Amino acid sequence: MAAPIIELRGITKTYDDGFTALSNINMTIEPGKFYSLLGPSGSGKTTILRLIAGFTNATTGSILFEGQKINDLPANQRKVNTVFQNYALFPHLDVFDNVAFGLNLQKRPKAEIKKRVLDALKLVQLPGYANREISEISGGQQQRVAIARAIVNEPKVLLLDEPLSALDMKLRQDMQYELRELQQRLKITFIFVTHDQEEALAMSDEIFVVNDGKILQSGTPVDIYDEPINHFVANFIGESNILPGKMQADYQVEFVGKTFECADAGMKPNEKVEVVLRPEDLDVTTAEQGKLVVTVDTQLFRGDHFEIIGIDDDGNEWLIHSTNPVRGGKHIGLTFEPEDIHVMRFGEKEADFDARLEQYEED
Numbered sequence: 001m002a003a004p005i006i007e008l009r010g011i012t013k014t015y016d017d018g019f020t021a022l023s024n025i026n027m028t029i030e031p032g033k034f035y036s037l038l039g040p041s042g043s044g045k046t047t048i049l050r051l052i053a054g055f056t057n058a059t060t061g062s063i064l065f066e067g068q069k070i071n072d073l074p075a076n077q078r079k080v081n082t083v084f085q086n087y088a089l090f091p092h093l094d095v096f097d098n099v100a101f102g103l104n105l106q107k108r109p110k111a112e113i114k115k116r117v118l119d120a121l122k123l124v125q126l127p128g129y130a131n132r133e134i135s136e137i138s139g140g141q142q143q144r145v146a147i148a149r150a151i152v153n154e155p156k157v158l159l160l161d162e163p164l165s166a167l168d169m170k171l172r173q174d175m176q177y178e179l180r181e182l183q184q185r186l187k188i189t190f191i192f193v194t195h196d197q198e199e200a201l202a203m204s205d206e207i208f209v210v211n212d213g214k215i216l217q218s219g220t221p222v223d224i225y226d227e228p229i230n231h232f233v234a235n236f237i238g239e240s241n242i243l244p245g246k247m248q249a250d251y252q253v254e255f256v257g258k259t260f261e262c263a264d265a266g267m268k269p270n271e272k273v274e275v276v277l278r279p280e281d282l283d284v285t286t287a288e289q290g291k292l293v294v295t296v297d298t299q300l301f302r303g304d305h306f307e308i309i310g311i312d313d314d315g316n317e318w319l320i321h322s323t324n325p326v327r328g329g330k331h332i333g334l335t336f337e338p339e340d341i342h343v344m345r346f347g348e349k350e351a352d353f354d355a356r357l358e359q360y361e362e363d
């Protein structure tokens with residue numbers, strides 16, 4: 001692992017009105033990677049970004065930049081730059097002067113400013129736009145000007161606070177590719193705030209899932225999708241069937257009144273757990289051959305798959321993705337592999353969860 005560029009250690013943040021927005025946040029950010037802070041509205045993502053940028057102070061805990069504590073370092077001396085949700089461009093300045101703004105403040109020589117601004121505009125694929133007014137460019141282009149303005153200062157870390165949320169879906173998807181590509185080209189660290197799980201899964205090297213002022217889980221998109229730590233993460237990231245269950249023994253879990261072979265071990269006998277089955281891991285078969293039988297309730301065509309809701313005998317709803325259509329009212333069987341069952345312990349801490357997964361991978 002590379003030496004971290006940013007570390008947050010035991011950060012809490014209580015605002016002046018007494019509201020605690022963050023509790024015991026620990027994060028390690030390595031250079032050159034794309035990170036996302038993913039969580040619902042009000043979970044504390046922007047507060048984390050503001051702490052790193054120096055726009056607000058931590059109540060307790062340390063913020064380190066390349067190993068040095070920077071809690072008291074003013075925002076303008078930190079080697080980070082922020083791209084805000086609304087871009088915060090100056091409407092009365094043209095594209096060039098918007099990007100040059102910080103360099104003009106620093107009174108850099110004119111020739112240097114010109115070169116750096118034009119280079120930054122080239123990087124965000126807006127060469128030739130320097131003299132346009134902000135009102136004469138599209139939303140996506142404004143977004144790129146905001147990024148050019150942030151990268152012209154050559155920050156080591158770029159903080160992006162929901163920078164795509166104002167764009168329509170198509171442009172948003174295009175910008176996801178562009179941002180990811182830009183990050184890989186610049187090799188600077190991006191910390192990207194979003195409440196959109198698809199966006200975080202698609203773009204990030206690592207995701208921090210934030211809820212209620214805490215980091216619930218961190219890891220690669222694949223790890224978090226395949227091995228969510230608890231109900232909240234399983235529900236928030238991707239689509240899931242989540243059911244109460246009981247571990248009968250190692251590699252044996254009971255749910256919906258039946259026993260199934262699973263890939264999990266190391267829990268107490270009869271320990272109550274929650275079981276996650278992703279809709280795309282359920283295969284449709286005949287009622288006779290199914291490990292479970294459901295009655296088809298509804299079916300929606302989603303372009304590349306059918307989304308089926310089935311109801312089992314206990315009244316549980318099952319979400320199933322299938323490439324083939326089924327008939328409404330029909331009994332169908334569902335099958336799945338032992339490793340498709342993901343078992344979650346109640347209240348498990350991330351360190352214990354990681355140790356258990358490691359053990360499982362060794363076995």
Ligand SMILES: Nc1ncnc2c1ncn2[C@@H]1O[C@H](COP(=O)(O)OP(=O)(O)OP(=O)(O)O)[C@@H](O)[C@H]1O
Pocket residue numbers: 015016017019021039040041042043044045046047048195
């Ligand atoms: N200056 C402040 N004073 C008091 N409470 C605040 C202040 N700023 C934010 N909060 C509260 O802290 C919590 C976290 O806010 P934050 O903006 O970090 O959330 P967020 O996850 O970024 O949300 P969103 O996605 O809606 O921007 C919220 O409940 C918010 O109301």
